[in-house]
Amino acid sequence: MTQQTAESPARKQRAQLKVRTLRTDRWWLAPALTFAGLTFFLIYGFWAIFDKSYFVEPYIAPFSSPCLTTACPEGARLFGWAPIGDWFTLPPGLIILGLPAGFRFTCYYYRKSYYRSFWLSPPACAVGEPHKKYTGETRLPLVIQNVHRYFFYGAILIGAVLSYDAILALIHKPAGLGTWILLVNAVLIVLYTLSCHSCRHITAGRLNHFSKHPLRYRAWTFVSKLNAKHMQLAWASLFSVMIADFYVRMVAKGVITFPFA
Amino acid sequence: MSYKGKFRVWRGEGGEGRLEDFTVEVNEGEVVLDVIHRLQATQAPDLAVRWNCKAGKCGSCSMEINGKPRLGCMTRMSTFTEDETITVTPMRTFPVIKDLVTDVSFNYQKAREVPSFTPPKDVKPGEYRMQQIDVERSQEFRKCIECFMCNNVCHVIRDHEENKTHFAGPRFLMRIAELDMHPYDVADRKDSAQEEHGLGYCNITKCCTEVCPEHIKITDNALIPMKERVVDRKYDPLVWLGNKIFRR
Numbered sequence: 001m002t003q004q005t006a007e008s009p010a011r012k013q014r015a016q017l018k019v020r021t022l023r024t025d026r027w028w029l030a031p032a033l034t035f036a037g038l039t040f041f042l043i044y045g046f047w048a049i050f051d052k053s054y055f056v057e058p059y060i061a062p063f064s065s066p067c068l069t070t071a072c073p074e075g076a077r078l079f080g081w082a083p084i085g086d087w088f089t090l091p092p093g094l095i096i097l098g099l100p101a102g103f104r105f106t107c108y109y110y111r112k113s114y115y116r117s118f119w120l121s122p123p124a125c126a127v128g129e130p131h132k133k134y135t136g137e138t139r140l141p142l143v144i145q146n147v148h149r150y151f152f153y154g155a156i157l158i159g160a161v162l163s164y165d166a167i168l169a170l171i172h173k174p175a176g177l178g179t180w181i182l183l184v185n186a187v188l189i190v191l192y193t194l195s196c197h198s199c200r201h202i203t204a205g206r207l208n209h210f211s212k213h214p215l216r217y218r219a220w221t222f223v224s225k226l227n228a229k230h231m232q233l234a235w236a237s238l239f240s241v242m243i244a245d246f247y248v249r250m251v252a253k254g255v256i257t258f259p260f261a
Numbered sequence: 262m263s264y265k266g267k268f269r270v271w272r273g274e275g276g277e278g279r280l281e282d283f284t285v286e287v288n289e290g291e292v293v294l295d296v297i298h299r300l301q302a303t304q305a306p307d308l309a310v311r312w313n314c315k316a317g318k319c320g321s322c323s324m325e326i327n328g329k330p331r332l333g334c335m336t337r338m339s340t341f342t343e344d345e346t347i348t349v350t351p352m353r354t355f356p357v358i359k360d361l362v363t364d365v366s367f368n369y370q371k372a373r374e375v376p377s378f379t380p381p382k383d384v385k386p387g388e389y390r391m392q393q394i395d396v397e398r399s400q401e402f403r404k405c406i407e408c409f410m411c412n413n414v415c416h417v418i419r420d421h422e423e424n425k426t427h428f429a430g431p432r433f434l435m436r437i438a439e440l441d442m443h444p445y446d447v448a449d450r451k452d453s454a455q456e457e458h459g460l461g462y463c464n465i466t467k468c469c470t471e472v473c474p475e476h477i478k479i480t481d482n483a484l485i486p487m488k489e490r491v492v493d494r495k496y497d498p499l500v501w502l503g504n505k506i507f508r509r
Binding site: 024115125126149201209217 | 328420490
C-alpha cells in the first residue's frame with residue numbers, strides 16, 4: 001500500500017485549520033508543571049548521587065541504599081555486606097541507581113508524562129506536535145521500553161531494602177523524625193511499585209480465566225485498585241524519596257541538629 | 262434565562278472552508294447541539310451536522326468544541342461563560358464531507374481488518390460456558406458507542422496522516438484487546454496487534470481515555486494490558502531464551 005505523506009491529498013481533505021490547536025483552556029499548564037517537577041528531580045538526583053553525606057546512624061539516604069562497596073561506612077552496608085569490594089571508587093549510589101531510575105523511566109505513567117512534557121508528542125490532547133515523523137515505540141531506542149517488567153523486579157528489591165532501612169531506623173530510633181520520614185517513604189515506594197501496570201499483568205492480567213485462579217484474581221483486583229492511583233503514587237513517591245533523602249543528608253551534614261531528628 | 266451566544270463554526274466542503282461567526286440564542290439547559298440546530302433553523306439552513314439520539318449513546322455528533330473532541334449533545338452550554346466565543350469544528354483527523362460532517366470510513370476499514378471472534382472448533386454455539394469474572398473485564402470495552410473521538414484525538418494519526426495505513430487507532434486496538442482477553446477466543450492476536458495493527462505506535466499519552474464519553478479506561482485497561490501481552494510474546498528475554506533453549 002502506498003504511504004501517504006503529510007502533504008498528501010488525503011491530508012488536504014481534512015479541515016484546513018492553520019492553527020496548532022483551538023483549545024482555549026490552559027492546556028500548557030500540566031506539561032509545564034510536569035517538566036518542572038521532573039527536571040527538579042533530575043537535578044536533585046544528580047547532586048545527591050555525588051554527595052558524600054549519605055549516612056548517619058541509624059539513617060541511610062534512600063538514593064544511596066543499598067550501599068554495597070567497602071567505601072561505605074560499616075553501618076550503612078546491607079547486612080554488613082560489601083559484595084562489590086574496594087575497586088569501585090565512584091559514589092556507591094551509582095551502582096544501584098539503574099534499577100529505580102530504569103523503573104521510573106520505563107514506567108507507563110512516566111512515559112506519558114515525559115512524552116508529553118519533554119518530547120511534546122503531543123504536549124496535550126488535540127494540540128499539534130512539532131515532529132514531522134513519528135514511529136512511537138516500534139523501533140530502537142524506544143522499543144526498549146518493553147523491558148519495564150524487569151525493572152519492576154529490580155524495583156521490588158529496592159522497595160524491600162528501603163523498607164528494611166526504615167525498620168532498622170524504627171528499632172534504633174523509634175522517636176526520630178527521620179525514622180518516620182523513611183517509613184512513609186518506604187510505604188509510598190512500595191505502593192508505587194505494586195501499582196505498576198507490569199505488576200498488574202504478572203499477577204493475573206495475562207490470564208483469560210480468572211475463575212480458575214482465584215488467588216491470582218484477588219491479587220489482580222488489589223493491584224488494579226492501586227493501579228488506578230498509579231499517577232498519584234508516582235508523584236507522591238517521587239517527592240517522598242527526595243524529601244527523605246534530603247532530610248538524611250541534612251542530618252548527616254549537621255545542618256539539622258534538634259534532639260528528635 | 263436566555264442570552265445571545267457567540268459561535269464560530271467551520272463551514273466548507275472537502276478541506277476548503279473557513280470559520281464563520283454567528284450570534285445565536287442560547288437557553289438555559291441547552292447543549293451545544295441544540296444551539297447548532299437553532300443556527301441551522303434560523304441562519305444557516307445548509308449547515309451540515311450529523312446527529313441522531315441526542316442522548317450520548319449513538320456517537321454521531323462527534324465534533325471539536327473549543328478545540329476539544331466532544332459530543333455536541335453532551336456538552337452543556339452552562340460550562341461556558343456567556344461572553345465566550347465557542348468554536349465548533351469537524352473532527353480534525355478525518356476528511357470533511359461538509360461543514361461539521363466528516364467521512365469516518367477509515368474506522369470501518371480498520372474494523373474490517375480485525376479478525377472476528379474465533380471460538381475453538383470443537384465448541385458449538387450454545388455450548389459456551391463462561392463465568393462473570395472471566396468476561397467482565399472486556400465488557401467494559403463493549404460500552405463503546407463508536408463516536409471515534411479516541412481515534413480522532415490520537416496524535417499518531419491526527420498529526421501523521423502517513424500512519425493511517427499501519428495504525429488501527431485506540432478504538433480497534435481496544436477491540437483486539439477485548440477479543441484477546443475473551444475466554445473462548447483462540448485466534449492469535451498478539452503478533453498481529455504489534456505487526457499489523459500498530460500497537461507499538463501507541464505511546465500511551467492517554468488522550469483516548471481523556472476524550473472517551475463512556476469513560477472507558479482505554480489506555481489502562483486495554484492498550485497497556487495488550488502491550489504487556491505483546492511483551493510476553495515478543496520482547497521478554499527470558500521467554501525468548503526459553504524458546505531458544507527448548508526450541509518451542
